[in-house]
Amino acid sequence: MKPRSSNKLLPIAVLAGLSWILPENLHLAQVLPLMARPSQPEGDYDCWQTARIDPNIAPEEFSRVRTIFGYGSLIFRPGFPYKRMYPASVTGFIRRFWQRSCDHRGTPENPGRVVALLRADSIGKLDLGEVEVVGEVAKDDIVFGMAYEVDEADWPSVIEALDVRERHGYTRTLAKLSPLKRDVDNAEAVDPGLGTAVVYFAHEPENSAAYTGPEVIETTAAVIANAKGPSGPNDAYLFSLVDALESHGLPPDRYLTSLSAAGAEVPPPGHVGRVIATTFESREVLRERYKA
Ligand code: SIN
Numbered sequence: 001m002k003p004r005s006s007n008k009l010l011p012i013a014v015l016a017g018l019s020w021i022l023p024e025n026l027h028l029a030q031v032l033p034l035m036a037r038p039s040q041p042e043g044d045y046d047c048w049q050t051a052r053i054d055p056n057i058a059p060e061e062f063s064r065v066r067t068i069f070g071y072g073s074l075i076f077r078p079g080f081p082y083k084r085m086y087p088a089s090v091t092g093f094i095r096r097f098w099q100r101s102c103d104h105r106g107t108p109e110n111p112g113r114v115v116a117l118l119r120a121d122s123i124g125k126l127d128l129g130e131v132e133v134v135g136e137v138a139k140d141d142i143v144f145g146m147a148y149e150v151d152e153a154d155w156p157s158v159i160e161a162l163d164v165r166e167r168h169g170y171t172r173t174l175a176k177l178s179p180l181k182r183d184v185d186n187a188e189a190v191d192p193g194l195g196t197a198v199v200y201f202a203h204e205p206e207n208s209a210a211y212t213g214p215e216v217i218e219t220t221a222a223v224i225a226n227a228k229g230p231s232g233p234n235d236a237y238l239f240s241l242v243d244a245l246e247s248h249g250l251p252p253d254r255y256l257t258s259l260s261a262a263g264a265e266v267p268p269p270g271h272v273g274r275v276i277a278t279t280f281e282s283r284e285v286l287r288e289r290y291k292a
Contacts, residue, residue, distance in 0.1 A: 045100050047167060048169075049164075050163040051164075051167055052172070052203065057173055065196050065198055066150050067150070067177070068199075069146075070148065072116075073240075075241060075245065080148075080158045087180050087250055088144075088177040088180070088197070090117070091143075093143050095143045096115065098116065099115065099212070112228070112237075115241070122204070122205065126214060127214070147177055168210050169202065173198075173200075173203070174197070174199070177197050221259055224259075242257065
């Protein structure tokens with residue numbers, strides 16, 4: 001999906017109209033600087049003011065839920081108060097770095113990549129091209145992450161903040177949580193609170209300019225190696241996620257492991273032009289630099 005182009009004829013039409021209505025003693029050249037505003041390319045990538053709400057979920061269904069499911073940065077940097085957290089999974093989704101990031105791990109000029117959940121049943125509608133051969137895309141439709149139970153009093157402000165944090169192309173929905181298999185085997189450990197959680201996902205990705213479309217992992221790895229945004233380097237996001245899955249005892253994710261490996265193969269940036277970010281530094285270096 002290409003970014004949407006802005007309407008280039010509109011300013012010309014506005015200027016033509018303006019020259020007719022300006023008072024005689026005010027020249028167009030005096031007005032133009034006042035009209036000059038920075039372009040807003042964020043919008044071209046569907047980086048909205050806040051996340052959208054799934055139109056298929058009734059407001060009263062949302063109002064019963066006090067749990068958030070994190071599968072990306074929310075695993076390694078939740079950033080909100082919670083009463084407790086526990087490992088969980090959602091079924092029927094795949095997790096891919098096919099979401100652009102203009103506001104966290106990239107910029108509108110050089111978008112990075114972050115993970116988004118895609119409904120596995122939407123995969124059939126997407127043109128997978130080369131990826132179908134490479135990625136066995138629809139087979140890994142269980143996504144492991146962390147569930148966070150939030151106190152009633154904190155809930156409104158947590159959701160408000162998350163809606164802003166996940167504004168780049170995400171839609172807030174509800175998903176059923178499942179326990180990890182090892183917890184099912186050990187009935188004592190199954191969390192009695194497991195139920196439904198709020199999750200931010202890529203709704204109708206085929207219509208989203210935040211969505212890159214399916215990519216082979218080498219392409220994604222190259223973008224991640226060279227992007228950096230207000231929340232830090234893009235490769236630190238990937239490594240932190242892989243590390244966090246491990247440290248929380250969650251099953252490894254084959255796709256993320258392959259992507260990390262592909263990242264290690266990305267050649268370092270040359271010295272021509274501006275160096276945007278360091279490339280896939282070792283985990284130890286990144287851990288040291290970005291430790292919480
Ligand atoms: C996100 O919450 O989507 C990204 C946050 C981060 O990059 O740390």
